[in-house]
Amino acid sequence: MAPSEALTSVILGPDDVPEGLALSDAAGWNQTADDWRLFITQGRVFGLRDGDAGPLVATAAALPYEGGIGWVSMVLVNPAWQHRGLATALMARCVAHLRSLGATPVLDATPAGQQAYLRIGFEDGFALARWEGTVADAAAEPRPAPPADAATVSALDAQANGCGRGFLLTDFLQRAGTRVGLSPARTGFVIAREGRRATQIGPLVADDESSALSLLQAALAGASGRVFLDVPERWAALRAWLEQAGFARQRAFVRMSLGAAPIASVNDRLFVLAGPEFG
Incomplete structure (x- = not known):
């Protein structure tokens, strides 16, 4: 069975904040439970679970702003599930969702992520x-x-x-x-x-x-x-x-x-x- 066939696509709700926080904590990120709550209530957080009720193994968030801009972030994958295309699949869902709202997807990428995003059509802006x-x-x-x-x-x-x-x-x-x-x-x-x-x-x-x-x-x-x-x-x-x-x-x-x-x-x-x- 391919890894993707063992996973269930979900949209995170308020009860999923602790699992999202566990993923960002494991990655050493600085986001808080309040940040996860905001992404879930003001935007849309796509996720993948191991089975129907198993643990959350990957996420990506789409957060629309006024003025036709949509932010993409919180692209996280459990280390045991990395390099299987999960982040790419969830990114595509974020992009499709923001485009359905008439919003241009924008993100801040690391140098490693930059190369992947260039391949799917993202263009460079300013460095930070x-x-x-x-x-x-x-x-x-x-x-x-x-x-x-x-x-x-x-x-x-x-x-x-x-x-x-x-x-x-x-x-x-x-x-x-x-x-x-x-x-x-x-x-x-x-x-x-x-x-x-x-x-x-x-x-x-x-x-x-x-x-x-x-x-x-x-x-x-x-x-x-x-x-x-x-x-x-x-x-x-x-x-x-x-x-x-x-x-x-x-x-x-x-x-x-x-x-x-x-x-x-x-x-x-x-x-x-x-x-x-x-x-």
Whole structure:
């Protein structure tokens, strides 16, 4: 019997969050149960089970944004089931689903994944990298984001990304431990949220690189322990400061799209991403 014949296709529901989290934990990723819940409730997560009621062995998520953009991520396969075409099959389901909604599929790919996505028609956009560092204990306790910040943050994010994802930003701001900082003129912001393995900084939107650095420094001053942030390669001054602060480049990514999409070209006001899983 071929491996595919032993598997059952499923669409994940809220009760499947623990199994999805177990897959991302096994891969060493930073996603939380809240992230999985958001993918399941706001998008569609395709999965494969070993038999009708066996364990979840593979996933891929499709998350539509406003403006004709759809995000593809959470492509995970249990190591025992890798190299059997499962990720490719689930990716195809994500692409078909987003196209049925009139959305252009977009994703952030590792160099290894990039080659596979090029073969199915995705095109390269901008390069980015994940940076990792450790900061000392915060001088102040995290504060909840004021409810009034959600509309401002969502509007600024939409201007910088070329698509609307207010539900995502609102969800981030409502999570316990999330901190948000606005620039003095309220024309930029930064979000820091709790991840499974590290604090995740991003998105960060600002008027210029100097303003972005000020927001980043403020966010780091309120953090402690391990920190991740995903920075477009074009921001040389920001990358230089991270190196001086003891951060190291963890891995490279490239933004890719299956068709023209504004989010595939880095905006002059987008300095740190929400993470490869969200863009």
